[in-house]
Amino acid sequence: MGNSHHKPPKQGDSPFTRSGLAPPEITKKSGSDLPSHRINDPMSLELHMADERVRSSGLTPAEREWRKKWVLDQNLHPDEPIHVEAVHRQLNPVRVLYRLPLDTLYKRYLVPTMGVYKATVVRSFLPKVLMIFVGLEVAYYYWKYETKDWSRLRGFETSPLKPISPKRAEIDAEHPGLLELASNDPAKYRYFSPSFDKREALHNIGNPTRPW
Numbered sequence: 001m002g003n004s005h006h007k008p009p010k011q012g013d014s015p016f017t018r019s020g021l022a023p024p025e026i027t028k029k030s031g032s033d034l035p036s037h038r039i040n041d042p043m044s045l046e047l048h049m050a051d052e053r054v055r056s057s058g059l060t061p062a063e064r065e066w067r068k069k070w071v072l073d074q075n076l077h078p079d080e081p082i083h084v085e086a087v088h089r090q091l092n093p094v095r096v097l098y099r100l101p102l103d104t105l106y107k108r109y110l111v112p113t114m115g116v117y118k119a120t121v122v123r124s125f126l127p128k129v130l131m132i133f134v135g136l137e138v139a140y141y142y143w144k145y146e147t148k149d150w151s152r153l154r155g156f157e158t159s160p161l162k163p164i165s166p167k168r169a170e171i172d173a174e175h176p177g178l179l180e181l182a183s184n185d186p187a188k189y190r191y192f193s194p195s196f197d198k199r200e201a202l203h204n205i206g207n208p209t210r211p212w
Contacts, residue, residue: 011060019060102127 012020059067091099102123110119148155171179 017059018063018066021060023054023057 010020012022014020014022016023056064106119106123110122113119114122143156146155168179
């Protein structure tokens with residue numbers, strides 16, 4: 001929109017003010033023991049600009065009016081800021097495609113319900129939680145149903161732990177043979193996989209029908 005005023009004319013050669021007038025001197029110098037609000041150290045890059053009071057005291061009335069207009073120009077219009085999707089987020093077609101379900105959920109349901117901040121947090125963490133959940137489910141499925149067997153090399157290889165029962169004598173006395181039924185004994189299958197004795201080579205399919 002712009003402003004209708006102009007920069008005030010230069011009145012000096014000082015590089016620290018817009019008008020060119022030298023800033024007011026600070027009483028305390030380096031090496032002095034006198035108390036002061038601000039130390040004007042020659043090695044300081046801030047110099048007088050670090051103190052707001054000193055910085056504003058070097059402004060002329062025209063500069064003060066100019067700064068006042070600039071500060072008022074920082075107030076946004078009620079319609080601002082305007083969020084333009086094509087400007088703030090430029091995605092390639094592949095990313096647009098796989099982000100479409102959650103982006104639709106974010107725009108149509110999460111933002112009207114929770115607000116922008118909470119909806120953005122949910123939109124950020126939800127896909128990560130889903131990926132972790134799916135990864136754990138896949139690992140659990142392969143560990144439970146695709147374990148390594150004598151007939152195949154793929155899958156997880158697990159070895160059963162030897163059961164330890166501190167009350168074995170009492171259980172055997174009250175319930176004879178219960179521990180053998182409840183525990184896994186690797187020697188029962190000659191230390192092979194339990195499915196080794198159930199292999200198809202041992203199935204009786206009857207006499208062959210071939211004439212020779």
